[in-house]
Amino acid sequence: MVNWKNLDQLDAFKELESLDKVCLPCAMAGENGAERVKKYCIPMAQGLFFNYGAKAVDDDILASLAKLADEAEVLDKFAELYNGAVVNTGEKRLVLHQLCRGQLGRDVMADGVNKREFYVKQQERIAAFAKKVHEGEIVNADGEKFTTVVQIGIGGSDLGPRAIYIALENWARKNDTLKMEAKFISNVDPDDAAAVLNSIDVAHSLFVLVSKSGTTLETLTNEAFVKNALAEAGLDASKHMVAVTSETSPLAKNEGYLDAFFMDDYIGGRYSSSSAVGGCVLSLAFGPEVFAQFLDGAAACDKLCLEKDPLKNAALLDALIGVYERNVLGMSNTAVLPYSQALSRFPAHLQQLDMESNGKSVNRFGEPVDYPTGPIIFGEPGTNGQHSFYQLLHQGKTIVPLQFIGFKNSQIGTDVVIEGSTSQQKLSANVAAQIVAFATGKDDANLNKKFDGGRPSSIIIGEQLTPASLGALLAHFENKVMFQGFLWNVNSFDQEGVQLGKVLAKKVLAHDTDGALAIYSDLLGI
């Protein structure tokens, strides 16, 4: 049995706190800096690598972080997870999202079935369905092919799949594998569904309704919205809609849908991109082969997380450095800065993944913890962010650790040479420049033009953003967040913090309010 201890009970953590801090501008200067950047670099899956040369660590701190990982038994905890232990203690559930893309340990049996086989079967069913749609076997009432797929879901049923679709849309166009355009309806704001419906040809649209329980308010409301639109167009909704849900939900085996594909309670929404939640819409949009490449990339990344040496395990080391920044250096944010327009919504997905997983104040036993847990995550693609919030990152009073992502090649490949360099070279030059500027700073007699430096960053670099490298990237962050949860001793797989708002919203809608809530309801005209 592994030992689930709070971070501040670990000897290695006390040691870590006692170590000298790194002067990043000093460490990154001159040839020493060059050596650091060469040395502090770990290969990841799919040609990606994790470079942490500009993080505020040195060999002593790294050795102490490795001890922390060992003492916290994070790899044993990971083994418990992938071997099917009830790691989600709050909800008493297994945690099996990795099983959608591979099997790291023994067979996991639950609900009387082998879960790996269950997830693979759903993938196969989705692939077969998607092929029928693409090949014109499943068609609309006029016998015409569906051209658009619309995902109806919120939270994890929206952010991950949407970020992945946006990340791969141009790649798929370029590689001639964009089978259907995808759209997403998520918000209960009626203008969200109305605007999407106004922008598509409903007669050629297939809708994917995603709700594990089959009871998510926003999603069912938007389903009704869509069904109205289909009815107004004289169409039979049951011929335009599939469900992604659990086998026990009211949406399963329901004649209102063309078909239903299944997920289960062992995959949390924010970890569900690899499951049918991502699989259905992405297989329809790009073809099942492309989704399979994405899963393979994720599986390869998962496998690397088995590496016993924390200093060779990218996701684990990324997690450890983040804990050092949060709990020793006292930094409460992390900015995710992909130098790739295709990753424009990837930070929004990571925001959910990280903040919903580790934004907790109690440990896995429900006892309050006395140390900071998950950070606040935000970010926008570079170079756009440089012309926006980087001012504060460079010269503000609060230091924000930075997570850069960059690729050597663009996806579309169309480029232009201006002043002797391509746009892709300018993009890459900017991210290199920013890392060094943030770390080393620059002195100036005019203090308004002085940069203190000392802003720590890491970068993940890849050849190109492809389905496989995106899968690896996504799995890296899922595993990083999981490892951090182990270190903080929190349950990264529940989300009790979203409940109170739901309960109070129901009261408002039932006009069962008093006090402040009644006044806000009045002010908002409810």
Added chain:
Amino acid sequence: MVNWKNLDQLDAFKELESLDKVCLPCAMAGENGAERVKKYCIPMAQGLFFNYGAKAVDDDILASLAKLADEAEVLDKFAELYNGAVVNTGEKRLVLHQLCRGQLGRDVMADGVNKREFYVKQQERIAAFAKKVHEGEIVNADGEKFTTVVQIGIGGSDLGPRAIYIALENWARKNDTLKMEAKFISNVDPDDAAAVLNSIDVAHSLFVLVSKSGTTLETLTNEAFVKNALAEAGLDASKHMVAVTSETSPLAKNEGYLDAFFMDDYIGGRYSSSSAVGGCVLSLAFGPEVFAQFLDGAAACDKLCLEKDPLKNAALLDALIGVYERNVLGMSNTAVLPYSQALSRFPAHLQQLDMESNGKSVNRFGEPVDYPTGPIIFGEPGTNGQHSFYQLLHQGKTIVPLQFIGFKNSQIGTDVVIEGSTSQQKLSANVAAQIVAFATGKDDANLNKKFDGGRPSSIIIGEQLTPASLGALLAHFENKVMFQGFLWNVNSFDQEGVQLGKVLAKKVLAHDTDGALAIYSDLLGI
């Protein structure tokens, strides 16, 4: 002459620090809570109002904040600004963005002209140009109307105009005033321009090149990208492109453009939505009358900022409470949470506006300040955010002040009744519920289900998101940020923090690197 003092030199600030803190869950409970919400409410322009019932303030703290505003002479500083003083001390420039939408003080003369007249003249020139485009007087080579307008710009030339376009696109469709669809190219990532160009019909597209200096690297690179695409389509770029720039830039009076509209050095990029930077693309997209309504809304909000009583001046009070949260309560973030899908990119604009303005470590005289300045801003629309990062906001270890925005009515007006309520009612019910949940929390014997509350929030509520109310909303935040800059005694109008990265990126592109920068360049394949 006003007195420019650091925040920590003000007696009222010391008083503020000494006051008892508010127990928000106590204050917001029962009928007292209801009274607070009724009382702590200020009307704004265009039917908006600012409710701060759920902020961690009480009458004593508010009185002290009012003293702080008086002692810091913020309204006198505002008067200096709108009367044309050199408030941007670092760059030795006037600050005149409010003059694009009205005149609050005396005539401001600069560069030998009356600046209000100059800005109005540009608006009139843009309106005349837009009308010619809409009426088919200015057409493409085949004599056909332009159907799409594409803004090429980055930072303030992108985020504000894009957020406004997205905010009003559905309103304009509904009100039959969408004249042209707008697209935006910003990132130097070649995939950004390539994807936009792939998505439009260039033969019917008009491009608006926006660069004050006429030298912004990203923008000129993307211009070349677009010109290549036009050339490949056999089109004359000079018949498809207008410039928005300063009168002295190389883009002004240039035969490469159909026309040029002017801005100047007295309007910073992040404050330029009201100038030709926003005016050109938005007048083309929606018609100049709609842009005029937007300006009128902003002007009305500016006028309310003249209110001498800080407790009746919404932008000023919002600013003061933010300073209290940052400098007394020690909170380093603010989340902007619009319950309106149309405002999906408004948080990204505010992120630039706020973080680039006040993310500073020196005061306006270039002396280091010893207190926190501008916070980190992030946000996503509700209810989406509820299913994403709200977990951390409710139960995380770091308290994040919240800025909600809500409207009583949707823009499109299509809605559906499910379980007795419309989607719009559900949306509004959720924001009311969240405010109360964040403030009051809920006890539970299971600490994992306990909510401590004490998360402060304010809300701006309006009837509907229209051009005029959006103008008022934008101006509110511009003025809030300005007032906060006065209180922190920083120059909110320069951005020296963006320079070092630019310098280093040029070195990389010139292969003039050594040390760490050389290694990063290698790793990125430059």
